[in-house]
Amino acid sequence: MTSLVLIRPHTHAGKPLQPGERLEVEGGTADWLIANGIARHDHQPTPVPQPGGDGTPIEPIRPITTQRKESKS
Secondary structure (H helix, E strand, C coil): CEEEEECCCEEECCEEECCCCEEEECHHHHHHHHHCCCEEECCCCCCCCCCCCCCCCCCCCCCCCCCCCCCCC
C-alpha cells in the first residue's frame, strides 16, 4: 500500500474526499493518482494504532535523566 495526500478533490470507493486528506491505495492506483495531478506521496508516516487501544498511537517514552552527585573524597 502507498500513502498519498490528495491535492485535488477526488471520489475514492464512492466517498468524496477533499485536498489534504490522506489515502492508502495500491501501487498502480497511486501511480495513476500522482500522474493525473490528484495526489502526491505522503512523506509523513501514518501513525500505527496499538492493538486493544482506542486507535491513537502511543507516544514514545523518553528516557529519564538524573544527575548523580560525585563524592568529595
